[in-house]
Amino acid sequence: MIIINAKYIKNIDTENISSIKATIDGQEMSIPLSEDNRHYAEILKQVADGDITIAEAD
């Protein structure tokens, strides 16, 4: 997967981090913070490999 523009997103009413927004293979996506989600697993892998970073939430 080609992952760019990964950024944490806060839930608007609670201000808790709720997901990651990223563009994966050209498609904008909202990715849950769930280890059995294949996109989240790949983000964690690419972060661990030093290929990408996740921007802090606004």
Add this chain to the structure above:
Amino acid sequence: MSDIKIQPSATGSATVTLTAPVTNTARTITFPDSTSTLLASDGSAANLTAIPAGNITGTLPALSAANLTAIPAGNLTGTVADARISALTSSKLTGTLPAISAANLTNVPKDITVGGRKNMVINGAMQVAQRGTSETGYTTTGYYTCDRWHHDKAAATGTFTQTQEADAPDGFKNSLKINCTTAGSSGDYNAIQTKLESQDTAHLAYGTSSAKSVTLSFWVKVSQTGTMQFNLIHHADAGSRQISYLYTISAANTWEKKTVTFPGDTVRVGDDDSTQGFYLEWFLSSYGGRTGSAVQTSWGAYNNPARFEGATIMIGDSTSDTWQITGVQLEVGSTATDFEGRSYGEELSLCERYYHRHKANIAGAGICAGTIYSTTAAAAAYRYPTIMRGNPTLSYSAVGDFRVLYTTTKVVTAIDGIETVSGVRLWFTSSGMTAGNGMMIDANNPNCWLAFDAEL
């Protein structure tokens, strides 16, 4: 002394003669001590009535019993030996079957004995393609057309177009086709896969002495002849396992059916949850990393260098390469039975546990409803058609394809989600909205869609 009196008939006119036989031995005939009539020796025995049953002894002559008619049914008792059951007419086969267990009904064809769902593979006939029927020019791993079918590849193994085709063998309507458009030159892996949850393979009793065999059948059509490799991977937390099957492509661009039975793996206990259990893998090419170790035709430890070792065909090293598949069935047992055809609706529902796409199709179509939370944010709940395998990834068409509709309309500028297995809270960003109003999210144009991906 008793006397012998010979009494002539007073009314008859003929003479009765007592004749001695031709013999040299003295004979004595003793008359019965009763008043009766002597029977003629060549008579019909019609007068032999009331013979006591105890006096009927000895061996019956070898008669055919053809004249034993009208025997009362109640007298036909005992055990039937070698009866001519095969000559029974169907009209005589009536009544209620006794409550027997059928334990001795052996060698019954499996198609009769297998009940319920037998094909463990979802969308094996390539009917469902929610993402679309064609994806051109891709190089990376992904799910592109037919639901549940994954192209796992290193980018350098080539550029491909993937399509859901109407070309299929008799009995099928669709197939999955990949076509190389730019030849690859390197890269470890290039394979078509479909994956099953571990809880859906737990009934195979792997890791026990009762581990069950499974039989795979599929139709394949390839642009060149030679040998290709299929791998069945049993993914388990305690260590994955692998077994392989080499299949021969005998004729180019011709549908061929392949079947193989894999024994149960008695070594590794499978997991029992919503994570990967089996993945079925048709390896297409490798330029290294998936060769160099002997092909495992019996269960062994997961072994990357054995995943492409037996293949002689490379799909993706030439732009003339195509590979096509349909009719994929994995079933318990050692017999490949007919493909289990399922309706489109059934297959779609099974696919939606892993991927669901909501297409608006027309401008103004309602998608979900909620409330305006602030001047810039509206919240809505969306419920999937079925519980998904895990919390899904949300994707969507261009944000401008969505509108917030209340007393006016506001075009959406951003979308976020909080995803769970049953539904999602969606946040739609716009501007100039009036907080506190109810609202509906609708399609700003027919291209509007939302999708949820919980694939393995």
